[in-house]
Amino acid sequence: MHHGSVLRRYMRAVRRPRVQFHSYLLTKCWSPVFVLLLFTLTACDPGGTPGDTALTYRSMWSELYPATLQIEYSTDTLQGAFHFAAAAQTQLEAQHRWSRFLAEWGPLNGEFEDAMHANLVAWAKLERRRVDVLVTDPAELQLINQQLRDFVEQLE
Amino acid sequence: MKTSTKDLKKLAQTYLRSQGFYSGKIDGIWGKLSKKAFGRYLSHLQSLGMDIGDEQSIAEDATPTALSGVVVLDPGHGGNQRIGGSSPNNATSASGVLEKAMTLDFAKRIQKQLKQIANLTPGSDIKVHLTRSGDNNLGLSDRAQVAEAKNADVFVSIHFNGFNGSVRGTETLILSKANGNVNEAEDRKLAERIQESMFIAIRKLDPAARNRGIKDGQKLGVLNDISLGNVRGNHKTRACLAEIEFIDNPDVDNLLNKTADSGKARDSIATAIAEAIINDLV
Numbered sequence: 001m002h003h004g005s006v007l008r009r010y011m012r013a014v015r016r017p018r019v020q021f022h023s024y025l026l027t028k029c030w031s032p033v034f035v036l037l038l039f040t041l042t043a044c045d046p047g048g049t050p051g052d053t054a055l056t057y058r059s060m061w062s063e064l065y066p067a068t069l070q071i072e073y074s075t076d077t078l079q080g081a082f083h084f085a086a087a088a089q090t091q092l093e094a095q096h097r098w099s100r101f102l103a104e105w106g107p108l109n110g111e112f113e114d115a116m117h118a119n120l121v122a123w124a125k126l127e128r129r130r131v132d133v134l135v136t137d138p139a140e141l142q143l144i145n146q147q148l149r150d151f152v153e154q155l156e
Numbered sequence: 157m158k159t160s161t162k163d164l165k166k167l168a169q170t171y172l173r174s175q176g177f178y179s180g181k182i183d184g185i186w187g188k189l190s191k192k193a194f195g196r197y198l199s200h201l202q203s204l205g206m207d208i209g210d211e212q213s214i215a216e217d218a219t220p221t222a223l224s225g226v227v228v229l230d231p232g233h234g235g236n237q238r239i240g241g242s243s244p245n246n247a248t249s250a251s252g253v254l255e256k257a258m259t260l261d262f263a264k265r266i267q268k269q270l271k272q273i274a275n276l277t278p279g280s281d282i283k284v285h286l287t288r289s290g291d292n293n294l295g296l297s298d299r300a301q302v303a304e305a306k307n308a309d310v311f312v313s314i315h316f317n318g319f320n321g322s323v324r325g326t327e328t329l330i331l332s333k334a335n336g337n338v339n340e341a342e343d344r345k346l347a348e349r350i351q352e353s354m355f356i357a358i359r360k361l362d363p364a365a366r367n368r369g370i371k372d373g374q375k376l377g378v379l380n381d382i383s384l385g386n387v388r389g390n391h392k393t394r395a396c397l398a399e400i401e402f403i404d405n406p407d408v409d410n411l412l413n414k415t416a417d418s419g420k421a422r423d424s425i426a427t428a429i430a431e432a433i434i435n436d437l438v
Binding site: 064065067068073077078079107108109110111112113114115116117118119155156 | 232240241242243244245246247248296313315317318319320321322323327329371373374375376377378380397399
């Protein structure tokens with residue numbers, strides 16, 4: 001009993017400061033902490049910070065042709081799978097979706113089916129590279145953006 | 157115009173009518189209507205900057221000898237499953253018409269026109285095969301192998317394009333030498349004929365048409381020379397892939413799918429492609 005009560009007292013002594021610190025944070029400092037957190041999230045580059053793949057993403061396709069993404073195609077078609085990837089909302093989604101598109105719709109034995117197939121795969125390759133350099137390599141990002149704009153110019 | 161037989165006059169009238177210059181009967185009688193139509197056709201060629209020479213030389217150039225050859229037309233896509241690199245469908249028109257249905261329809265129209273032209277030219281023997289005649293899919297190499305099996309002179313794969321709903325234009329694709337084409341020069345000649353003929357026909361229907369020219373940057377499974385049976389020193393089959401238009405563009409969709417004249421528009425483009433193939437066989 002004696003040892004037990006000493007131990008309980010000791011435990012209370014050890015825990016108290018931590019409990020107190022948490023309650024102090026929650027009761028006194030929650031609003032500045034929340035504001036700081038909100039500021040950090042909203043003020044950072046929309047592309048996010050290096051390595052943070054869960055942050056906002058917008059494909060070049062959806063920047064240029066948002067209306068096309070509203071047309072519903074089955075995702076087991078070339079067009080549907082492409083639009084699904086182009087509509088990704090986070091970098092992580094984009095990485096997965098563009099990679100999956102290229103794996104599923106890449107040319108069989110290096111041979112394309114037709115012009116549309118070749119164009120969409122070429123576009124997807126650039127978008128996939130773009131996701132990787134979105135926040136880590138501004139110079140490469142510029143280059144890829146330019147390549148996509150050249151692509152559009154050549155087609156239009 | 158000095159034509160020796162009634163059939164040749166019928167052939168000319170058929171062509172002029174398909175191009176929209178002639179509205180009279182296909183009767184082989186070269187009357188006022190036919191002459192006027194021919195005059196309009198010549199003016200049209202001049203307006204395109206073509207050196208047309210004189211009527212006599214045109215008539216001589218146009219005088220067909222007996223035609224012979226084997227043509228394989230390949231309506232792109234089909235069915236409901238991906239097979240050997242071929243998808244059931246790629247482009248979809250603005251109103252929802254599928255590319256696979258349009259390619260089959262065009263292939264059948266081209267086949268009909270080729271047979272009609274052959275029938276009008278005495279002694280002709282043109283065989284036209286389709287890689288598919290229903291809603292089924294074939295792998296890319298299987299399509300090309302039909303050309304080898306039929307000992308084809310000409311293989312034309314029919315496709316429609318799609319991108320962002322606003323781009324448009326007609327283009328014809330071939331394989332480059334760098335991508336393994338053993339008869340690039342011959343393929344290019346066929347492609348140029350088809351491209352020019354197709355573009356003129358579409359521009360006649362819609363002045364906003366755009367000539368995107370010949371493209372040889374991509375390796376295309378259906379044009380693989382090994383599958384087509386072409387090898388160095390023995391390359392009989394000339395091959396290309398025609399991308400007729402961007403069907404996701406609403407203007408193109410209207411032209412080819414939605415108006416009362418869409419059937420006629422399809423016919424005139426099909427005739428233009430058939431004419432180009434005939435010119436390649438001659």
